[in-house]
Amino acid sequence: MTSSQLFVLASLVVSLHTLGLIILIFTNMILLILAFMLFFMLWKGTHEKNYDRYRLISGLLIRRAVFYDDQIDPETGIPGTKKAKRLMINKIFRKLFTEELISAKKNIAGMAAENLKYLYHQLKLESFALKKLNRRRWHTKAKAIQELTLMDMRELKDDLFVYTNNKNEYVRMEAQVAVVQFNGFEGLRFLDSITYAISEWQQIKLLHKLSNLPPVHIDISGWLKSSNTSVVVFALKLARNYHGFEMHDVILTCLDHANPQVRLQAIHCLGEIYNDQTSIHLISRFWREDLRHQLAIIRALQNIGSEKDNIFLSTLLGNDDYDLKLNAARALASSGLKGLALLVEYNDSDLVLNDIITQVKGELAA
Amino acid sequence: MKILVAEDDDLMLKMLEFRLKKDGHEVIVTHDGREAMDKIDELLPDLVITDIMMPYLSGLEIIGAVKTKYPGTMPVIIISGMGQESVVLEAFKLGADDFITKPFSPNELSVRVKRFEKSVFT
Numbered sequence: 001m002t003s004s005q006l007f008v009l010a011s012l013v014v015s016l017h018t019l020g021l022i023i024l025i026f027t028n029m030i031l032l033i034l035a036f037m038l039f040f041m042l043w044k045g046t047h048e049k050n051y052d053r054y055r056l057i058s059g060l061l062i063r064r065a066v067f068y069d070d071q072i073d074p075e076t077g078i079p080g081t082k083k084a085k086r087l088m089i090n091k092i093f094r095k096l097f098t099e100e101l102i103s104a105k106k107n108i109a110g111m112a113a114e115n116l117k118y119l120y121h122q123l124k125l126e127s128f129a130l131k132k133l134n135r136r137r138w139h140t141k142a143k144a145i146q147e148l149t150l151m152d153m154r155e156l157k158d159d160l161f162v163y164t165n166n167k168n169e170y171v172r173m174e175a176q177v178a179v180v181q182f183n184g185f186e187g188l189r190f191l192d193s194i195t196y197a198i199s200e201w202q203q204i205k206l207l208h209k210l211s212n213l214p215p216v217h218i219d220i221s222g223w224l225k226s227s228n229t230s231v232v233v234f235a236l237k238l239a240r241n242y243h244g245f246e247m248h249d250v251i252l253t254c255l256d257h258a259n260p261q262v263r264l265q266a267i268h269c270l271g272e273i274y275n276d277q278t279s280i281h282l283i284s285r286f287w288r289e290d291l292r293h294q295l296a297i298i299r300a301l302q303n304i305g306s307e308k309d310n311i312f313l314s315t316l317l318g319n320d321d322y323d324l325k326l327n328a329a330r331a332l333a334s335s336g337l338k339g340l341a342l343l344v345e346y347n348d349s350d351l352v353l354n355d356i357i358t359q360v361k362g363e364l365a366a
Numbered sequence: 367m368k369i370l371v372a373e374d375d376d377l378m379l380k381m382l383e384f385r386l387k388k389d390g391h392e393v394i395v396t397h398d399g400r401e402a403m404d405k406i407d408e409l410l411p412d413l414v415i416t417d418i419m420m421p422y423l424s425g426l427e428i429i430g431a432v433k434t435k436y437p438g439t440m441p442v443i444i445i446s447g448m449g450q451e452s453v454v455l456e457a458f459k460l461g462a463d464d465f466i467t468k469p470f471s472p473n474e475l476s477v478r479v480k481r482f483e484k485s486v487f488t
Binding site for chain 2 (some may be wrong): 059062063066067100103104105106107108109110111112113
């Protein structure tokens with residue numbers, strides 16, 4: 001054999017060997033993938049079977065609690081929970097059960113809801129929620145606080161209070177709602193020390209929570225002087241909603257606050273909490289304010305104005321702004337008979353103003 | 367009574383079914399509005415209990431359909447978390463016979479259903 005023939009033969013052998021190796025590698029890879037898929041499917045099947053079993057147990061337990069009509073014995077609690085207690089160490093079951101329990105609690109009221117709360121406590125689920133409060137992730141903390149609030153764990157109100165000034169907005173919000181739910185108006189004491197702003201939405205949520213409670217006298221004068229402007233705004237809303245007439249003079253000082261939002265809220269508030277001098281204070285500040293605040297003042301005067309304000313109001317009938325003119329006309333009409341007469345007799349070449357006056361007369365007639 | 371329940375929350379549906387069966391009623395369960403209407407047309411229940419927010423057809427649409435197809439013969443109770451005045455008024459305007467807002471007491475539901483039991487059998 002020549003060297004070139006030998007070389008070709010050798011190359012062929014090497015190529016076949018390499019091909020064989022490649023085929024072997026690919027075959028092994030395919031077998032590995034198949035094995036992995038088989039294992040995964042087996043695992044998934046087992047997991048789903050367990051999950052279905054957990055859902056069944058969870059649903060049965062919850063229904064048992066909801067429809068348990070007898071007096072609960074503190075020694076034994078709601079019967080049939082031994083298996084559930086053992087399963088509580090299983091994270092998947094615990095998560096599923098807690099979610100379903102909370103979902104049921106949201107939809108159920110009365111004795112059934114009390115039983116669900118009892119079940120939560122009986123299975124010591126609050127201890128798991130409390131552990132979550134020490135986690136680093138904010139959403140875990142917030143969810144834990146929400147859970148404890150929904151399950152009405154009032155005995156933990158002091159544990160939750162510390163979170164009302166947490167650096168994370170969502171943790172703060174949940175904690176603030178919790179303390180108000182558990183303590184009512186007394187829960188608002190977090191306003192004494194909070195350093196973060198309370199958002200508009202959070203203020204709405206808190207006011208909504210409070211609206212379900214019987215009104216209680218609380219001293220809000222401190223909050224009206226807070227360095228946290230959102231606390232001042234919230235306190236003004238409280239004063240307005242709960243007719244804090246004794247706060248009138250303090251609210252007046254808010255008309256000179258540096259923050260425009262505070263001033264605006266103070267104007268709204270004084271539209272409900274007023275005496276015979278309030279309109280004078282509002283009018284004296286009218287020309288310092290922007291259009292938004294001016295409109296708010298005029299709208300307040302519609303409610304609290306009297307005939308002594310007519311001269312001021314009638315000057316606004318010649319203003320360039322349509323809204324100001326319209327609201328001034330309304331304020332005049334509601335100030336008394338003299339104001340109404342002034343409006344009716346008002347004669348101007350301004351067609352827009354005449355339309356406004358016609359509209360206001362129509363509103364009064366209706 | 368034969369009662370049809372329409373509710374997309376599985377847990378709530380099972381609870382309602384359990385409560386109503388405990389009271390001796392025959393219960394038909396459905397998970398969405400379309401299934402509910404199909405079963406209503408097929409089985410002609412004595413009473414319909416429905417949520418508002420459901421897939422395919424809302425509870426309000428179900429009221430409208432039931433009151434048009436079966437006027438005066440099939441009372442409808444709404445159970446919903448949407449307790450705003452506008453929603454309640456809309457439901458009654460469409461012909462709902464009762465409205466229960468969530469969270470509700472199962473005992474209360476039981477008593478409210480009993481009222482219709484009497485009217486079905488008189």
